Amino acid sequence: MKQFYILLAVLGIFSACKKEAGKTVETEEQSAPDFVVAFGSCNMAQEPNSFWDDILAEDPDVWIWGGDIVYADTDDVERLRSIYAMQDTVAGYAKLRNEVPIIGTWDDHDFGVNDGGSDFAIKAESQQVFLDFMGVPEASARRDQDGVYAAHEYEVPAGKVKVIVLDTRYFRSELIKDEDSNKRYKPSMDSTATVLGKAQWQWLENELNRSDADFNLIMSSIQVLSGEHGFETWGNFPLEIEKLENMIAQSKAKGVMILSGDRHISEFSRNDVAGLSYPLVDFTSSGLTHSYSSFSGEPNQYRVGEVVSDKSYGVIAFDFEKKEADMKMKGDNGVVLQELKQTY
Template sequence: MKIFLISIFSILLLSCSTNKKVTVNKLDKIDFVLAFGSCNRTDLPNLLWDDILNTQPDVWVWGGDNIYADTDDMEALRTIYTTQKKNKEYKKLIENVEIIGTWDDHDYGLNDGGVEFEAKVESQQEFLNFMNVPMDSPLRKQEGVYSSKKYDLEKGSINIIVLDTRYFRTSITLDTETDKRVKPNEYGVGTVLGEIQWAWLEKQLNQSNSDFNIIVSSVQFLSNEHGFEAWGNFPHEVDRLEKLISSSKAKGVVILSGDRHISEFSQKQIDGMNYPLIDFTSSGLTHAYKGFTGEPNPYRVGNVVFTESFGTLEFDFSSKKVDFKIIGDHGMVLQKLEQNYE
């Protein structure tokens, strides 16, 4: 399989599993556009919503840290969510585009938090309110915000699988020996998803007949050496997901991630898969790691983007091709990747 990467610059959910018939009319053989992003502060300029709308997305996917609250005070959390929903440009997105997604630690409520966060039940309800999830939705009674949404189009279908990497995630190990924040747990110790969510995810992939299966993870999956939060801190969970993706034979699996205040493409060839697994990280919408000077990522393709940006995936069902784009202010394409899934 050939991959074509063009580096433009070297610097720089929710609903239950349902089917939705989508009618789209895209140019240049684009059948469906998914736009996504993460790391969005309400107290900083929201500069990218007009650019996001200009990509004519069929769905916007929040990748986490949709607001910054870091609180167990639900009134304070609700106030910040309300501020975001009142943003003039974001309101246009709400009015024109379906919105799904997940959370990460700063909108979950506890920095680097997981299963131990005592206000997670209440916080989940505020998140669902922000996402305009109906009060009678089963998600209101479910533990965790994981969900899936299938989009049936004339030429094929896309299944978006939204994970919750916070509600069940057990303790991470602080690194007291180097200048990194955390280090991997001992193999077999801890979980990212918890067994209930794992069973649900296995069913999603094993039973999927979609042409593309997009997995949304708030934290990076492939990049594993930077010393911050990532699936790599639970190496046995990484192995488990890779084996599941391969054994399920689910088509066109892609991982979307956020969290890092940088955007980049990572890819890895997994045993049993005839295409590389791509982890597309898009972060952040309002603030980026502008002091970035480099970090190891054995799976990186191209360059790290460290200015404000969002991501898009443009699907062409006829050729089974996806164009991945990192896009900045004024619609500037900062980097792109093309992958065929035949």
């Protein structure tokens, strides 16, 4: 009988230890974010994209194309249309499209010409093909304006997010080739040179000034803050960067951040702008189906963390109460490659 009680005691102790051990491995369940944005760029319809199921698993409130949705590089409108159609046949993307609102902009390869700008001969026709792909109604005012820029507002019980999608192609002035170094382009100080064009600049100013959103995301396709590498960037037009930063600061819009793509790398850039009560972040997410795998380094005085040269997509989770944006670069199966949290 004594041995029986000893056995019970041992079992009781074991059970208690097991229970206590269970507490140590329990993780506090994370509360769901108030709003989730997923975005990416540089996507070849002909190449496998392993991220669509991962992106859908993020349960995003919106997917934002950052440009180079397809690689067409053509002035043949029907060929351009057929390449977009190829993207629509991708099963993973079709599923995302059916479940999540999709917005975005173009960059050079879906615009129709590498590093292309305002002098591209079929830009008006290309715009209509792009709008067709994005499902923009025939009666939309976007069908009549020059350029694919647009603003979208999303309101949830906790607050509001505004996404301002820019067109950095339709109006962009000619780039200046750099014949004196190993860089492709050099900055222009011409006061008449532009990235956005007069009408789009006026529109952007109005969208920022009247915004009552808790967070304002500006999708730029090309990088804004990283301007030293000599490829395409707002850095080729320093006066335009100054104009953009001043406009953001003077607007008093809350929680403004830049999203960009184009580079086949992902990185965070951050700069303190005069008159702005929070740092301006440029979150570059680029390389959905192919990336700059041979990347060996380049200067960026505003970089935070390291460059990610693996294929990736971007996710931003917003907490309206904390006024916080949790930005993550993610790889296959949702693996976090790098993270940056910013309070506004």
